[in-house]
Amino acid sequence: MTVDNGSGAENKDKYSILLPTYNEHDNLPIIVWLIVNYMDKSDYDYEIIIIDDGSPDGTLEVGKQLQKIYGGEKIVLRPREKKLGLGTAYIHGIKHAIGNFILIMDADLSHHPKFIPEFIKKQKSGNFDVVSGTRYIGSGGVFGWDLKRKLVSRGANFLTQLLLRPGASDLTGSFRLYKKDVLQKLIETCVSKGYVFQMEMIIRARQHGYTIGEVPITFVDRVYGESKLGGSEILQFARGLLYLFATT
Numbered sequence: 001m002t003v004d005n006g007s008g009a010e011n012k013d014k015y016s017i018l019l020p021t022y023n024e025h026d027n028l029p030i031i032v033w034l035i036v037n038y039m040d041k042s043d044y045d046y047e048i049i050i051i052d053d054g055s056p057d058g059t060l061e062v063g064k065q066l067q068k069i070y071g072g073e074k075i076v077l078r079p080r081e082k083k084l085g086l087g088t089a090y091i092h093g094i095k096h097a098i099g100n101f102i103l104i105m106d107a108d109l110s111h112h113p114k115f116i117p118e119f120i121k122k123q124k125s126g127n128f129d130v131v132s133g134t135r136y137i138g139s140g141g142v143f144g145w146d147l148k149r150k151l152v153s154r155g156a157n158f159l160t161q162l163l164l165r166p167g168a169s170d171l172t173g174s175f176r177l178y179k180k181d182v183l184q185k186l187i188e189t190c191v192s193k194g195y196v197f198q199m200e201m202i203i204r205a206r207q208h209g210y211t212i213g214e215v216p217i218t219f220v221d222r223v224y225g226e227s228k229l230g231g232s233e234i235l236q237f238a239r240g241l242l243y244l245f246a247t248t
């Protein structure tokens with residue numbers, strides 16, 4: 001709810017927060033509670049769109065409970081039958097989003113909602129097309145990763161900086177705020193899957209001449225549920241990087 005407190009009429013913006021979920025039964029209530037807390041405190045208008053892909057752990061049921069608690073305007077459920085991947089989950093979510101801004105974040109508590117107001121402030125400060133969370137500048141960082149994963153992430157970013165000069169410090173992160181039309185355009189032009197997808201999004205953003213702001217974030221490894229970074233993801237990433245290098 002936006003209350004006119006005399007601070008001017010500039011706040012007609014609405015933020016659609018997309019939460020793709022697959023087996024996030026334990027995480028979903030916590031992340032939603034945190035989002036509601038931080039957003040209500042900041043007085044921004046928002047909706048949370050949960051895109052669950054037929055999670056076998058009953059995540060959708062949890063979503064329905066949350067909808068009862070917070071209401072159907074705040075919590076929008078846009079489930080799909082089966083696991084169809086993140087890229088199309090975003091597209092599916094955007095179709096139903098009524099905000100003029102879209103915030104994308106993971107539902108597994110790796111992305112702390114306390115940063116959302118900072119993303120919004122940053123966006124307003126320079127009318128940025130994209131605001132990207134970054135683990136690699138200022139107070140940003142990573143917690144809970146083993147050395148291998150840190151090396152992979154750092155290495156991927158380093159290689160990409162070297163090859164593509166993207167103008168953003170964190171390429172593989174997925175905690176970002178977009179103007180809705182910008183996100184739509186970017187998603188249409190992106191072809192990659194998996195880890196490369198986030199990177200392609202930011203690279204294409206620069207290609208299109210969109211402005212990118214950055215906010216330092218801390219990233220915490222998922223608390224509940226299985227992580228799945230393996231050799232095949234690394235290989236896939238390397239392949240995607242080469243593809244982008246060759247085509248952009």
Ligand SMILES: Nc1nc2c(ncn2[C@@H]2O[C@H](COP(=O)(O)OP(=O)(O)OP(=O)(O)O)[C@@H](O)[C@H]2O)c(=O)[nH]1
Binds near residue numbers: 021089108110226
């Ligand atoms: N709707 C939908 N959501 C997905 C799918 N795959 C992953 N997700 C969700 O997308 C977000 C990011 O996925 P994660 O599994 O955390 O990916 P990650 O952070 O790279 O890897 P982890 O180490 O496992 O955390 C989470 O909220 C997942 O629940 C999918 O196919 N469909």
Ligand SMILES: [Mg+2]
Binds near residue numbers: 106108
């Ligand atoms: Mg995760």
